[in-house]
Amino acid sequence: MSRYLTPSKIGLLALISLYSDSVVPSAATIPILSFLVSHVLPISSVASQDKSSLQSRHVTLAVEDFQKATISHVSGIPGRTIWDLLLNKLWKLNSFDALHDFFDTLSLLLQKPPEQQQQDAEDVIESNPNHIRLSRASPMGSFVRRAQLEFTRLQFHDGVTLWRNFVAYRAPTLPQWKKRNQSANHNSFDANLQDEHLDLGDRLTDVVYGELAHGVQHDASVSAEDLETLLEYQIDQMQRMGNRLPQAMKAKFRAMLDTGVTVPNLSHYVTFLDAWRSGDYPSSFDNLHRYFDYTMQNRDRTFYQYALLNLAILHADFGCHSEALTAMQETISTARENNDMGCLNYSLSWLYHFGKAHPEEMDDVQKRGVLGTEKETLAFLKAKAKEASMWGLLSTSLLSEAKLGLSNGDSVAQAFESIVRSSHLNVTKDVANAIGSQMSMQSSIFGRLGVSCQAWLSGELFLQCYTDQSPVEDVVHCVCRSALLLAQRGRYEDALARMEEVDEETLRTLRHSQYWTSNLGLIKLRRHLHRDNLVAAEAVLAQLQAPPSLGQDLHFSILTLEIDLNVRRGDYSKAMEILENLASKLTDGEADIFQRIKVMTLKARIYDKAGIPQKGFSVALRAASLAHGARLFPALWEAVGAVCGVLISLKEFSAAAKLLESIMPHTLECEDCNLSAQTFSLLADAHMGMAGQAKAETLPRKEQLTRALDNIGRSFDEFSRLEDVKGQCEMMAKKATIMHLNGDPVLANDCAAKYLDIKRAAKDQI
Numbered sequence: 001m002s003r004y005l006t007p008s009k010i011g012l013l014a015l016i017s018l019y020s021d022s023v024v025p026s027a028a029t030i031p032i033l034s035f036l037v038s039h040v041l042p043i044s045s046v047a048s049q050d051k052s053s054l055q056s057r058h059v060t061l062a063v064e065d066f067q068k069a070t071i072s073h074v075s076g077i078p079g080r081t082i083w084d085l086l087l088n089k090l091w092k093l094n095s096f097d098a099l100h101d102f103f104d105t106l107s108l109l110l111q112k113p114p115e116q117q118q119q120d121a122e123d124v125i126e127s128n129p130n131h132i133r134l135s136r137a138s139p140m141g142s143f144v145r146r147a148q149l150e151f152t153r154l155q156f157h158d159g160v161t162l163w164r165n166f167v168a169y170r171a172p173t174l175p176q177w178k179k180r181n182q183s184a185n186h187n188s189f190d191a192n193l194q195d196e197h198l199d200l201g202d203r204l205t206d207v208v209y210g211e212l213a214h215g216v217q218h219d220a221s222v223s224a225e226d227l228e229t230l231l232e233y234q235i236d237q238m239q240r241m242g243n244r245l246p247q248a249m250k251a252k253f254r255a256m257l258d259t260g261v262t263v264p265n266l267s268h269y270v271t272f273l274d275a276w277r278s279g280d281y282p283s284s285f286d287n288l289h290r291y292f293d294y295t296m297q298n299r300d301r302t303f304y305q306y307a308l309l310n311l312a313i314l315h316a317d318f319g320c321h322s323e324a325l326t327a328m329q330e331t332i333s334t335a336r337e338n339n340d341m342g343c344l345n346y347s348l349s350w351l352y353h354f355g356k357a358h359p360e361e362m363d364d365v366q367k368r369g370v371l372g373t374e375k376e377t378l379a380f381l382k383a384k385a386k387e388a389s390m391w392g393l394l395s396t397s398l399l400s401e402a403k404l405g406l407s408n409g410d411s412v413a414q415a416f417e418s419i420v421r422s423s424h425l426n427v428t429k430d431v432a433n434a435i436g437s438q439m440s441m442q443s444s445i446f447g448r449l450g451v452s453c454q455a456w457l458s459g460e461l462f463l464q465c466y467t468d469q470s471p472v473e474d475v476v477h478c479v480c481r482s483a484l485l486l487a488q489r490g491r492y493e494d495a496l497a498r499m500e501e502v503d504e505e506t507l508r509t510l511r512h513s514q515y516w517t518s519n520l521g522l523i524k525l526r527r528h529l530h531r532d533n534l535v536a537a538e539a540v541l542a543q544l545q546a547p548p549s550l551g552q553d554l555h556f557s558i559l560t561l562e563i564d565l566n567v568r569r570g571d572y573s574k575a576m577e578i579l580e581n582l583a584s585k586l587t588d589g590e591a592d593i594f595q596r597i598k599v600m601t602l603k604a605r606i607y608d609k610a611g612i613p614q615k616g617f618s619v620a621l622r623a624a625s626l627a628h629g630a631r632l633f634p635a636l637w638e639a640v641g642a643v644c645g646v647l648i649s650l651k652e653f654s655a656a657a658k659l660l661e662s663i664m665p666h667t668l669e670c671e672d673c674n675l676s677a678q679t680f681s682l683l684a685d686a687h688m689g690m691a692g693q694a695k696a697e698t699l700p701r702k703e704q705l706t707r708a709l710d711n712i713g714r715s716f717d718e719f720s721r722l723e724d725v726k727g728q729c730e731m732m733a734k735k736a737t738i739m740h741l742n743g744d745p746v747l748a749n750d751c752a753a754k755y756l757d758i759k760r761a762a763k764d765q766i
Contacts, residue, residue: 002154002158002162002223002224003150003223003224003225004146004147004150004223005147005151005154005162006060006162006222006223006226007165007166007168007169008060008061008169009147010093010099010166011061011066011090011169012036012040012143013106013144013147014086014089014090014102015032015036015070016036016140016143016144017109018085019032019033019036020133020134021131021132023076023077023082023085024073025075025076027073027074028074028075028082031073032073035069037139037140040139040140041139060222060226063173064172066083070082070086071083087173087176087177087180090170090173091170095190095192096160096163099159099163099166103147103148103152106147106148107148109133109141110135110141110144111133111135111136113136167189167190171189227256228264228266230253231253231266231267231269231270232266234249234270235269235273238270238273238274238277239273240433240471241433241471241472242277242471242512243277243509244508244509245274246505253267265291266291268287268290268294269287269288269291271283272284272287275287276314276317277508277511278508278509279318281314281318284314288307288310288311288314305331305334305335305340305347308327308328308330308331308334309331309346309350311327315327316354321358324354325354328347328351331343332344332347332348332351335347341384341387341388342390344384345381345384345385345388345390345393346390346393348380349381349397352378353400356374357551357552374404375404378397378404381393382397385397391425391429392433392434394425395422395425395431395434395438396434398418398419398421398425399418399419399422399434399441402414402416402418402422402441402445406444406445406448406593406630407591407594408593409593409632412445412449416445419441419445422434422438426438432466432469432470433469433471435466436462436470436471436475436477437474439458439461440459440477440478440481443456443458443459443481447485448594448631448633448634450633450637452485452669455485456485459478459482460482462478463475463482476502476506476512476515477515480515480516482498483496483498483499483519486498487523487526487527488672488673489672490673490718490722491721492527496523499520514550515551518544518554518558519554521540522544522561525540525561527723528540529564530722530723530724530726531724531725531762532568532726532762534565534569537565538565541558541561541562541565544558545558552591556582556595559578560598562578563575563578563579566578567605567609572606572609572610575606579599579603579606582599583596586599593626593630593632594635597623597627597630597632597635598635600619600639601638601639603616604617604619604620604639604642604643605642607619608642608646608649613648613649616642620639620642620643620646623635623639623642624636624639624640624642633670634670634675637667637679638675638678641663641675641679644656644660647659648686651689653686653689654686656685656686656689657686657690661683663679664679664680664683673722674718674724676714676718677715677718677719677724677727680712680714680718681727681730681731684708684709684715687704687705687707687708687711688705688708688734690704691704691708705742708738709735712731712734712738713731716732716735719731725762728758729755732752732754732755732758735751736748736751736752736755
């Protein structure tokens with residue numbers, strides 16, 4: 001494998017020489033120059049100018065790519081296209097000696113140095129006016145000069161290898177060359193074979209071109225520099241998008257490295273990233289050390305603090321939190337010593353988010369004063385990110401500020417302001433990879449405000465428009481959130497179908513696979529609970545509790561469903577024990593206010609189920625007060641429902657009915673079938689209580705019973721969407737009771753029969 005030159009670069013040089021010969025007409029100048037420049041400039045330069053051209057660009061060119069770019073353009077010679085002239089130029093290189101002559105004459109394509117121009121003027125040597133000379137500092141001029149220099153540096157063996165690869169690269173165009181040159185044959189690739197009347201079967205030919213004669217093919221289109229470019233591109237994609245190396249690309253790299261070329265240092269880093277994403281801790285640890293052992297010797301754009309930074313992130317992802325904190329603190333110290341503000345700011349941001357995810361590990365860091373309070377840390381990160389023009393970090397810090405405000409129950413307007421500022425920054429500074437986090441936060445805040453339709457639309461907009469340029473982690477989180485919203489509406493099949501939209505390649509990453517599997521388990525667990533399939537629910541719950549590195553939100557959801565499981569079994573003491581353990585961990589400084597409100601509401605619900613609803617009155621009132629202050633409206637309606645349950649137990653039916661009727665429109669906006677069903681059920685109980693207080697056989701009593709029946713029907717419909725067997729049976733039992741009170745035994749028996757049918761259908765599903 002050559003260090004720089006490849007057959008495709010020889011093709012580019014041939015096309016540049018045609019352009020210099022002024023055979024490219026004006027109409028074809030822009031397309032040909034665009035083709036040349038897009039493959040001559042470095043990828044970083046192309047990316048800074050036009051991202052669409054970067055996506056369509058290949059590191060190497062096949063001979064068919066030259067044909068597509070030139071065959072449609074007529075040349076300055078009548079009856080010939082530019083492709084015909086390029087084909088002639090390529091086939092004129094009919095020997096290794098001709099290849100040397102071609103590279104020797106490349107200097108004629110360049111402008112002469114000023115001294116030589118002055119000497120030519122003194123000697124009255126006129127230049128050819130039809131010949132275009134390239135500036136030595138231009139992109140094509142630099143490419144020509146480097147190509148000529150690299151060819152002169154080639155050893156004889158490498159030069160012969162390049163010639164053989166060029167012969168194999170050009171071979172597919174032989175039929176087209178024969179149409180223009182009738183004397184061409186299968187030996188035309190080397191004039192020496194024709195002059196000496198040698199054939200491919202001769203011993204001398206077999207020594208030089210034996211591999212071609214026997215059909216042995218090597219990767220002739222990639223140089224060592226191209227391989228490093230590919231590795232850099234893959235590293236950029238893996239770091240920005242968070243995915244693994246695709247299997248096809250892995251096989252391609254392996255084939256390239258098996259050609260005997262010196263293994264680039266970057267290949268160790270690619271292997272580290274791939275092993276890290278796959279969950280292979282020993283391999284990732286080994287390759288990380290191997291890469292930095294090589295690069296530290298040459299200080300190849302990589303310094304000690306970046307080795308420590310990668311080591312800290314690696315330890316954290318595999319649960320070694322104390323080692324991660326030690327490495328990250330050393331990273332911060334080293335970055336300060338080297339005045340590397342980019343690494344320092346990123347390290348502090350990582351440490352802040354690590355502290356939010358694992359607050360129990362941050363005691364030592366807080367004592368050392370590395371970080372102040374959360375608000376002070378975010379203010380510092382915003383200031384430093386703005387100073388260093390780290391727009392991605394600034395956008396992330398603004399979103400973290402919004403998340404912190406929501407978690408603490410602060411002003412929703414301020415949270416929206418931070419999100420809008422982040423959005424403006426993403427658009428004006430082209431921070432494409434932060435749009436996913438921004439829209440996810442937007443969806444979350446709409447969900448907390450009870451505007452589920454807007455939360456759903458934010459997620460759909462992200463999935464439709466921004467998935468290609470966003471990290472895979474954001475895409476997986478958005479898909480899982482959309483699926484949970486569908487399950488919340490009782491659309492389980494749609495939710496499972498949405499989960500299946502995640503690409504298989506994405507699930508090859510361990511963290512993404514665990515997150516996806518956990519959310520899929522949550523949907524299935526919720527469905528089993530509603531179907532009253534408690535054995536299957538317990539099995540799914542045991543699987544969900546196995547992964548040790550779940551996030552706080554997922555862990556909280558699993559615990560709440562475990563409490564629900566015990567409540568459905570009637571084991572209220574076990575449910576209360578789990579709830580108390582959970583509440584003890586949710587201190588004010590470490591937990592989301594939504595989780596604290598949810599715990600208090602669950603506590604009131606358990607007291608209600610246990611037959612002592614009055615005991616949860618103060619808890620439910622405090623939950624409602626906190627939810628109202630934090631503008632967490634779904635939690636507020638749930639807490640108000642718990643308060644109304646206590647009022648009903650105290651026979652304050654009228655007050656409960658007024659409260660429930662006032663929140664019912666907002667409850668329906670949340671599009672939470674379980675919340676709507678519970679609210680309708682409570683409203684039916686309130687109307688039933690008022691009917692009991694009215695005189696028998698009076699109009700008010702009949703009106704209250706009618707309203708109770710209507711709300712029972714609506715509650716039954718909501719429970720049916722959720723496939724909640726217990727809720728449906730409870731509504732049928734209430735309906736049958738009302739029918740008996742109305743003196744209609746036929747309808748009462750129909751309700752009892754439907755009750756039994758629901759039970760029977762649930763057992764058949766199990």
